Each structure stands twice: as C-alpha cells, then as structure tokens.
Amino acid sequence: MLRAVEPLEQAIAARAGTAAPLAVRDLTVAYHRKPVLWNVDFTAPAGGRIAIVGPNGAGKSTFIKAVLGLVPRVGGEVLVFGKPVESQRRAIGYVPQRESVDWDFPTSAVDVVAMGLYGRLGWCRPVRRRHLEEARAQLDRVGMADFADRQIGQLSGGQQQRVFLARALAQDAQLYLMDEPFAGVDAATERAIIDVLRELERAGRTVICVHHDLQTVPEYFDHVLLLNLRRIAAGPVKEAFTEANLQRAYGGRLAPPELVAAVRG
Amino acid sequence: MEITLADFLTIDLPAMLVGTLAGIPCALLGTFLVLRRQALIGDALSHVVLPGIVAGFMISGSIATLPMMAGALAASVIAVLLIEAIRRLGRLETGAAMGVVFTVMFAAGVVMLEQGVGTRVDLDAQHALYGAVELTYWRGPTDWASLLDPAIWAALPHSITVLAAVALLTVALVLLFYKELKITTFDPALATSLGIRASWVNAGLILMVAVAAFEAVGSILVIAMFICPAATARMLTDRLSRQLVLSVVFAILSGILGYVFAAFVPLWIGAANSLTAAGMIAAVGGVFQLLAMLFAPRYGVVARALSRRGEIPA
Numbered sequence: 226m227l228r229a230v231e232p233l234e235q236a237i238a239a240r241a242g243t244a245a246p247l248a249v250r251d252l253t254v255a256y257h258r259k260p261v262l263w264n265v266d267f268t269a270p271a272g273g274r275i276a277i278v279g280p281n282g283a284g285k286s287t288f289i290k291a292v293l294g295l296v297p298r299v300g301g302e303v304l305v306f307g308k309p310v311e312s313q314r315r316a317i318g319y320v321p322q323r324e325s326v327d328w329d330f331p332t333s334a335v336d337v338v339a340m341g342l343y344g345r346l347g348w349c350r351p352v353r354r355r356h357l358e359e360a361r362a363q364l365d366r367v368g369m370a371d372f373a374d375r376q377i378g379q380l381s382g383g384q385q386q387r388v389f390l391a392r393a394l395a396q397d398a399q400l401y402l403m404d405e406p407f408a409g410v411d412a413a414t415e416r417a418i419i420d421v422l423r424e425l426e427r428a429g430r431t432v433i434c435v436h437h438d439l440q441t442v443p444e445y446f447d448h449v450l451l452l453n454l455r456r457i458a459a460g461p462v463k464e465a466f467t468e469a470n471l472q473r474a475y476g477g478r479l480a481p482p483e484l485v486a487a488v489r490g
Numbered sequence: 491m492e493i494t495l496a497d498f499l500t501i502d503l504p505a506m507l508v509g510t511l512a513g514i515p516c517a518l519l520g521t522f523l524v525l526r527r528q529a530l531i532g533d534a535l536s537h538v539v540l541p542g543i544v545a546g547f548m549i550s551g552s553i554a555t556l557p558m559m560a561g562a563l564a565a566s567v568i569a570v571l572l573i574e575a576i577r578r579l580g581r582l583e584t585g586a587a588m589g590v591v592f593t594v595m596f597a598a599g600v601v602m603l604e605q606g607v608g609t610r611v612d613l614d615a616q617h618a619l620y621g622a623v624e625l626t627y628w629r630g631p632t633d634w635a636s637l638l639d640p641a642i643w644a645a646l647p648h649s650i651t652v653l654a655a656v657a658l659l660t661v662a663l664v665l666l667f668y669k670e671l672k673i674t675t676f677d678p679a680l681a682t683s684l685g686i687r688a689s690w691v692n693a694g695l696i697l698m699v700a701v702a703a704f705e706a707v708g709s710i711l712v713i714a715m716f717i718c719p720a721a722t723a724r725m726l727t728d729r730l731s732r733q734l735v736l737s738v739v740f741a742i743l744s745g746i747l748g749y750v751f752a753a754f755v756p757l758w759i760g761a762a763n764s765l766t767a768a769g770m771i772a773a774v775g776g777v778f779q780l781l782a783m784l785f786a787p788r789y790g791v792v793a794r795a796l797s798r799r800g801e802i803p804a
Contacts, residue, residue: 293683314685326677330525331730340673344684349666376728392680 244307246271246400246431247292252301254284254291261287263455265301269400270448272429274422276436278466279452280475285435286322288452289402293319305400315344318398320389320406328378334388335360335373341395363391366424367417383414390421401425403434407441419445439479439487442466493754499631502753504647508626509711509771510745511653515660515702516715517723517741521734522695524720525675531696532716534592536703538569540599543704548602555652559704566700569595626650656701663698664734671695672730714772715741722778725786740778748774 247269254262262284269275277285290296292303294310305313318341338360339352346352364373367387372380377388386406393401406418422445425432433450436442442449442462449466451457451474458470468488471479479487493502516532523529539562546561569591576587626649630642637643664671670691673681678688703712723736748771753764784791 290679293679295679295682314683317683319680319683321677321679325679327525327527330676331724331728331733332672332676333729336730337676340677340680343669343673343681343686346669348670348686350669352669396684 244271245269245304246273246306247433248304248307249288249292250302250304252288252291252303253299254287254296255299256287256296260299261454262291262452265452265456267450267456267459269431269433271431272426273431273448274426274446275431275433275448275450276442276446276462277433277450277452278436278439278442278474279457283453283474285452286404288450289319289404289433289435292402293317316399318393318396318401320393320401320403322404323382323386323389323408325404328380328385330377332377333374334364334369334377334380334384334391337377337388338363338391338395341392344396360391360395363395364388366394367391367421368413381411382409383411386410386414387417390418394421399430401430401432403432405435405437407434408437439471442487493757495634496632499633499637500628502749503631504626504628504650505753505767506746506749507650508653509749509767510742511650511657512702512711513715513719513741513745513771514657514738515698516712517719517737518660518664518734519695519699519702520716521720521723521730521737522671522675523699523716524724525730529717529721530588532699532703533713534588535566535569535696535700536712536716537592537596537599539565539700539704541565541595541602542568542599544599544602555648559701562704563697563700565595566696570696660698660702663694667691667694668731710772711768714775715744718772718775718779719744722775722782725779725782725789728788740775744771744775744778748772 245268247267249265249267252262252265252267253260261282265288277288279285287296291298292310294303303310305316310317335357339356341363342352342356342359346356361370361373364370364387367390369384369387369391372384372388377385380388390406393403407415410418422432422434434446436446443466447462448460449462450459451465451470453474453476457474458465458467466488471487520529520532523531542561542563542565543558544561545565546558549561550557572591572595573584573587576582576590577584580587582590626647628645628647628650630645631637670681670686673684673686674688674691681688681691699716703716719737719740720733722740723733726736727733749767751765751774752767752770756764782790785793787793
C-alpha cells in the first residue's frame with residue numbers, strides 16, 4: 226500500500242469514523258414505503274477491497290445507490306473521509322451496472338471514458354483534446370485502446386464493462402463503488418478487472434464491489450459486508466465470511482456443498 | 491400562374507423563414523428527447539401550452555409574445571405538477587398520466603379558444619392546430635437588392651424576430667451545456683454521482699421544449715419537427731455532435747422543401763389551390779425519415795440486407 230497506516234491509528238480512526246473512506250451509520254432506505262435496507266452500519270477500512278454479498282433483493286445495489294445519493298435515504302448518515310458524501314463527490318468513483326444505460330447511444334468508447342472527467346471539468350467547460358488523450362490512456366489500462374473510436378453498442382458485454390471501468394479510473398477517485406463489475410463478463414475482462422483492483426489497492430485506494438459469485442470472494446477481496454435487508458456481518462474475509470454468517474444471510478437457501486466451497490475459496 | 495420576385499420576397503420568403511426557424515430548436519431539443527425515449531414530451535407540451543397561450547391572450551388582450559409565452563410556460567409547469575400528482579395519487583404509470591393531462595388541457599384550450607377569442611384575428615383553432623406559416627408577410631422587400639436596406643429589415647415581421655431569437659438561444663444553450671445534456675441523457679446516475687444534477691438539466695430541457703413548442707406555431711409542425719429530424723439524423727451517424735448538426739440540416743430542408751411542395755408545386759402542376767405549409771413540412775420530415783430508414787449507409791434496411799448477404803457465403 227502506498228499510504229501505510231498504523232493498525233492502532235486505523236482502529237482509532239475507524240471508531241471515530243472520521244478518516245475512514247466510507248462510514249455509514251444507521252442507514253435506512255425504502256421504496257414506496259417498503260423498507261429495502263434497515264439500520265445498516267458499515268465502516269470501510271482504508272485501502273480495502275470490500276465485497277458486498279447477499280441474496281437477490283438483499284439491498285446490495287441499493288446500498289451503493291443510497292451512499293451516492295441516487296436513491297433517497299429515509300434515515301442515517303453517510304460520511305466519506307469524515308465529511309458528508311455530498312461534499313466529497315470528487316473523491317468517489319462509480320461503476321454502475323452495465324444494464325443501467327442505453328448502449329445504442331450515439332457515442333464512442335473514448336467519449337464515455339471522458340465522462341469520468343466531467344466532474345473535474347465543472348459545468349459548461351468543454352472536453353478538450355488533452356481530456357480525450359487522458360481517456361485513451363485509461364482505455365489502454367484495461368486493454369481497450371484499439372476500441373477507443375468504436376460506437377459503444379458494437380462492443381461485447383465484457384468490453385462495455387471495461388469501458389465503464391476505464392471511466393471510473395479516469396475519475397481518479399479515492400473510493401470506488403462498483404455495482405456487479407464481474408457480472409457476465411468474459412475471461413479477458415475478468416483478468417482486466419482483477420488487475421485494476423490490485424493496482425488500486427497498491428495505490429491505497431478503497432474499492433467496494435457488489436459481488437454475486439461467492440466462490441471468488443476470498444480470492445478477490447480482503448473484506449466483506451454481508452447484507453440481507455440488515456447488516457448480517459462485516460469484517461475481514463477470514464473473520465466475517467463464515468459458514469454461519471452465509472447461512473444467516475442466505476436464510477438456508479444455499480446448498481451446503483456450495484457453501485463449503487465458498488468459504489474455503 | 492407566374493410568381494413574381496416581389497411576391498416571393500413578401501409572401502414566400504418569410505413563410506420559409508418561419509418554417510425553418512421554428513424547426514431548428516425543435517430539432518436540437520428533439521435529438522435529446524428521442525435519445526431519452528421521451529419523444530412524445532414535445533407532442534404533449536405542444537398541446538398543454540394551448541390553454542396557457544389563450545389565457546395569456548385573454549388577460550393581456552393582445553397577441554404580444556410575452557404574455558402568451560408566460561401563459562405557455564405557466565401551463566407547462568402546471569402540467570408537470572398535474573402529471574406527477576396523478577401518477578402518485580391515481581397510481582398510474584407516467585405515460586397514462588401524461589395522456590390524461592395533455593388531452594384534458596388541450597381540450598380546455600380549444601374550448602377557451604372557441605368561446606373567448608374565436609372571433610378575433612390571428613388566434614383561432616386553425617392557427618393552433620395547423621400553424622400559420624403562410625400568414626406571415628414581410629411588407630417591404632421587392633427585389634434581392636432591397637434586402638441590403640436596413641429599413642426593410644426593420645419591417646421584418648415580429649414573429650420571425652422572436653423565432654430567430656429562440657433558435658439562437660437554443661443553439662447557444664445546447665453548445666454551452668452540451669456536456670451536461672450528453673451525460674444526463676446517457677447516464678443520469680453517473681451524472682448525479684459526479685455532482686451534475688440530472689433533475690436540473692431535465693427541468694431546463696423541458697422548459698426549453700415548452701418555449702420551442704410555443705414558438706413553433708401549430709401542433710402538427712411541432713410534433714413532426716421534434717421527432718423526424720432527430721430520428722432521421724440518428725440513422726446516419728454514431729456521434730451525438732453530428733446527429734445534432736444533421737438534425738438541424740433536416741429541419742431546414744424540411745422547412746424549405748415542405749413550403750415549396752405546399753405553395754409552388756400545386757400551382758406548377760395546375761392545381762387550383764396551394765396546400766397547408768405546416769402539413770407539407772411535416773410530411774417532408776416524414777419522407778426524410780422513410781428514406782433514411784431504407785437507404786442509410788449502416789442502419790438502413792438496404793445496407794443491412796446487403797451486409798447479411800455478404801456474411802453468409804453462397
């Protein structure tokens with residue numbers, strides 16, 4: 226890690242909730258008066274690679290969207306590096322689910338990546354040549370340099386996911402929130418995402434991913450947040466990603482062999 | 491029948507200007523509406539503004555632009571609030587709520603029009619539905635050289651000045667907020683997470699749509715110009731900037747050719763009457779769309795059939 230932090234210091238910071246990349250307290254979210262997240266507390270460790278895991282409809286994506294302010298919070302508080310999330314937009318990078326946008330949109334891969342720079346550019350400032358060059362460099366990092374000028378609808382699903390990843394890299398954020406980046410991607414894309422996660426870890430950035438594949442959790446991530454409407458468990462993978470916790474999160478819906486395989490990695 | 495140059499400059503040129511200038515802002519804003527899958531918002535607002543325009547006219551007692559424009563904007567805001575209220579209280583989906591609001595408000599506008607102001611000049615149901623493209627006269631120019639005289643330009647009809655101002659304002663706003671319009675159309679969640687409030691950009695876009703719908707004299711022209719040029723341009727390019735430029739080109743071509751087909755072609759082929767300009771402009775817009783669907787280089791029916799044949803070895 227680039228920014229090594231003493232364990233004691235980290236513990237104090239986590240308790241105070243000030244320096245933590247993300248500190249969520251008592252978060253409650255409801256759609257049409259139906260609660261989808263109840264009183265969730267979570268503190269992300271600095272430089273961590275954190276998986277959010279839980280069954281379908283557990284509120285994993287909602288957690289990320291509520292943190293970003295994309296869905297209204299009924300209650301609770303979200304602090305990013307000790308400040309309200311609204312004032313910390315530049316510190317956060319976001320990778321939405323691939324299905325959330327219209328890939329027929331008339332734009333190229335490099336244009337989409339350049340959108341990651343819009344926050345830094347500010348209102349009404351145009352995208353210039355050097356911004357597009359920066360976007361091309363980010364596409365290169367995910368192995369997509371050859372596809373920069375392709376209309377985004379002509380890319381494969383995995384390539385589209387890498388475009389989103391490059392866009393998040395362009396944001397040059399301290400905290401990354403990714404919604405199922407590994408969902409339905411090819412092997413090349415999976416490797417590219419893992420490389421980026423490692424690179425971000427080395428640079429001391431914090432990454433939080435909604436993740437659906439339990440088998441790969443111990444391999445890709447070092448921390449985990451188990452959700453099912455409420456927080457089931459959270460902590461280092463070794464401590465929190467246990468059979469008992471998974472059983473609680475999935476409510477017995479997980480067949481035992483699958484469960485054992487997941488916990489053993 | 492011979493058309494003199496003086497007639498052309500007095501009657502036909504201003505009508506063509508009205509047709510093209512009204513189309514430009516519609517084409518630009520329509521590009522974003524079509525990409526947002528909200529193409530019918532232009533249609534809805536063009537109906538919704540009618541009671542506002544009539545109310546503005548009845549209260550001020552004049553056909554000055556400002557009170558009618560204020561009425562149109564007020565009606566748009568009321569419509570948006572009503573749609574939201576019906577959606578929530580009536581538990582209807584947005585499309586149904588919009589359908590209810592815009593038909594009821596349009597009907598109210600027609601009733602107000604017939605009862606309140608039907609007998610007076612320049613504001614009647616005919617105008618509201620079909621537009622009054624051919625009712626604009628420019629008293630002054632008699633030949634091309636006279637267009638160089640500033641005094642002639644001072645006599646330019648007020649409606650053309652206003653249309654030009656709205657067109658310029660729309661071009662300026664789209665250039666200034668191009669990046670914001672693009673990202674909120676493509677990925678509103680990312681935009682909001684970056685601090686570009688998608689809801690503000692949406693509100694601004696809808697406001698401009700209301701202004702353009704009000705200015706574009708007549709519902710038929712508005713509906714056609716919001717959708718046809720944008721949809722035609724989409725068939726021809728994969729770049730948003732080019733789509734915007736092409737949509738303006740098609741709006742201008744529709745305005746000019748539509749008028750030619752309405753005013754001149756019937757006379758050339760010996761018909762007794764000319765046709766309605768707004769209707770013909772809309773029809774030409776539809777023909778462009780049809781041609782693009784058939785013959786566009788990549789997305790056209792013909793091109794796709796040819797490329798399919800190329801892929802399958804005989």
